[in-house]
Amino acid sequence: MNSAPITTWEGATAYYTYADSPGMIAIWLLGAIAVCIYAIFSMVKHENAAYKKVKSNGVPPAL
Amino acid sequence: MEAAELLTRIEALEASLKMATTVNSEVFYWWCTALMVAIHAGFLAYEMGASRAKNALATGVKNLAAFAFLIPFFYFVGWYIYNAFPAGFIPGDASGALPWSTHMGPNLEDQASGIFWAAFTMFAATTASIMSGAVIERIRVSGFIILAIFLGSVVWVFGAAWGWHPAGWLTSTFGLHDIGAAGCVHMVAGFFTLGVLINLGPRIGRFNADGTVNEINGHNMAMSLIGLMLIVMGFFGFLGGCIIYTGDTWMTIYNTPTTFSAFAFNTLMAVAGGMLGCYLVTRDPFWMMSGALVGVISSAPGLDVYYPPLAFLISFAGGLVIPKLHNILLTKFKIDDAVGAVSVHGFGGVWGLVAVGIFASGYPNVEGPAISLGGQFMSMLVFLALGLIPGFVLSYILKMAGLLRCAPEAEEAGLDITEVPVKAYPESRIPAFGDGALTPAE
Numbered sequence: 001m002n003s004a005p006i007t008t009w010e011g012a013t014a015y016y017t018y019a020d021s022p023g024m025i026a027i028w029l030l031g032a033i034a035v036c037i038y039a040i041f042s043m044v045k046h047e048n049a050a051y052k053k054v055k056s057n058g059v060p061p062a063l
Numbered sequence: 064m065e066a067a068e069l070l071t072r073i074e075a076l077e078a079s080l081k082m083a084t085t086v087n088s089e090v091f092y093w094w095c096t097a098l099m100v101a102i103h104a105g106f107l108a109y110e111m112g113a114s115r116a117k118n119a120l121a122t123g124v125k126n127l128a129a130f131a132f133l134i135p136f137f138y139f140v141g142w143y144i145y146n147a148f149p150a151g152f153i154p155g156d157a158s159g160a161l162p163w164s165t166h167m168g169p170n171l172e173d174q175a176s177g178i179f180w181a182a183f184t185m186f187a188a189t190t191a192s193i194m195s196g197a198v199i200e201r202i203r204v205s206g207f208i209i210l211a212i213f214l215g216s217v218v219w220v221f222g223a224a225w226g227w228h229p230a231g232w233l234t235s236t237f238g239l240h241d242i243g244a245a246g247c248v249h250m251v252a253g254f255f256t257l258g259v260l261i262n263l264g265p266r267i268g269r270f271n272a273d274g275t276v277n278e279i280n281g282h283n284m285a286m287s288l289i290g291l292m293l294i295v296m297g298f299f300g301f302l303g304g305c306i307i308y309t310g311d312t313w314m315t316i317y318n319t320p321t322t323f324s325a326f327a328f329n330t331l332m333a334v335a336g337g338m339l340g341c342y343l344v345t346r347d348p349f350w351m352m353s354g355a356l357v358g359v360i361s362s363a364p365g366l367d368v369y370y371p372p373l374a375f376l377i378s379f380a381g382g383l384v385i386p387k388l389h390n391i392l393l394t395k396f397k398i399d400d401a402v403g404a405v406s407v408h409g410f411g412g413v414w415g416l417v418a419v420g421i422f423a424s425g426y427p428n429v430e431g432p433a434i435s436l437g438g439q440f441m442s443m444l445v446f447l448a449l450g451l452i453p454g455f456v457l458s459y460i461l462k463m464a465g466l467l468r469c470a471p472e473a474e475e476a477g478l479d480i481t482e483v484p485v486k487a488y489p490e491s492r493i494p495a496f497g498d499g500a501l502t503p504a505e
Binding site for chain 2: 036039
């Protein structure tokens with residue numbers, strides 16, 4: 001996969017991966033946003049499961 | 064020497080000087096950013112120490128998660144807001160700050176955007192972390208993260224665009240002077256936190272049925288003190304990042320000339336003043352170190368112009384008053400702010416902004432009128448509203464959605480054993496409740 005927007009360093013400006021491909025930039029950007037949002041949902045799910053467990057089992061025996 | 068050869072040499076020297084200036088600027092903000100990371104190490108240690116042992120790791124997870132979320136969200140929206148909204152709520156042209164702009168990645172023609180974005184990202188993470196300590200031991204991490212993202216990537220950034228920007232409307236209209244960000248960072252975060260605390264409520268056991276207060280001691284005061292000292296160290300990166308490097312001189316964020324000597328004199332004198340003020344009224348090492356923060360915040364808006372003993376006294380006065388305001392919030396208004404963030408940052412910021420109006424009126428601005436008490440006061444009210452209203456509204460929505468506060472059973476059992484898969488102190492029995500964890504406050 002050729003991600004380089006340049007073929008020479010002479011006169012190069014924005015040279016990051018896919019800098020010349022707006023479609024690919026949109027995919028990576030939306031992917032990063034999606035990961036962050038998923039992480040929040042995952043956090044909520046983890047907490048709900050933890051609270052459900054402590055409600056049904058009471059204080060864990062380690063205490 | 065031929066004239067043409069001389070000209071070539073001069074051009075080469077000029078190019079070399081320009082490169083040196085660019086490199087110096089990049090290196091300067093790079094190390095400011097690194098120093099600001101120490102603020103987050105400090106918040107981590109300080110808040111984990113201020114938590115009871117049963118909640119130490121959950122508190123740490125909250126801080127680490129805030130740091131991890133704030134960085135991408137400031138990239139997604141925060142940097143654009145700062146650049147687009149100095150005039151209010153109507154956006155100006157800031158297309159270069161949009162996340163798909165060619166300036167928002169490696170670019171050989173732009174050696175400024177990334178390094179300034181990084182410094183501002185650390186400012187953003189700091190702002191969100193100010194709320195973090197106040198809400199420990201009962202907030203849901205997910206709810207906190209939503210609040211932190213909103214505060215750090217949106218709310219304070221409007222404050223920064225309005226009052227911590229060369230073209231911000233608070234400066235051009237009121238002549239606001241707030242070099243060290245006491246308003247947009249500390250006040251906005253402090254009052255946002257107050258709005259959250261109103262909806263969040265106190266920790267279980269903090270108040271008795273008759274309204275009297277129980278002390279809830281953290282499990283490691285030593286760790287908290289070291290954390291607070293780390294925050295003070297990180298402030299030197301924070302305040303360094305408030306100064307613009309132009310190559311031949313230093314400028315404030317309002318484009319007025321300044322020197323590092325000015326900041327060095329007044330920052331250190333302010334730290335000392337705040338510490339001594341808090342010591343005299345509390346004799347408590349936790350408050351002494353919080354007093355260092357109070358000191359910096361109290362003098363932050365005028366660090367570039369104060370006579371150093373005046374900065375010392377302004378911060379000393381802040382140190383005398385802030386712990387008392389914390390007690391009033393606790394005993395009269397039943398606000399359980401576990402680390403005094405509302406008082407230290409919110410009221411400290413109020414005092415800092417007003418103090419510049421009292422003691423530094425008349426200094427000219429490049430944009431807008433000269434510094435005045437009225438202008439500082441009006442700007443202070445804007446920052447207060449900007450923090451308090453969104454903090455209250457958003458936390459109320461989260462409360463209604465059941466996302467603000469953890470289950471009471473989890474709170475009583477301890478959030479570590481409920482939510483965290485590892486143990487902070489595996490060879491110790493952690494008291495969940497009792498065993499001296501709760502004592503009546505003096």
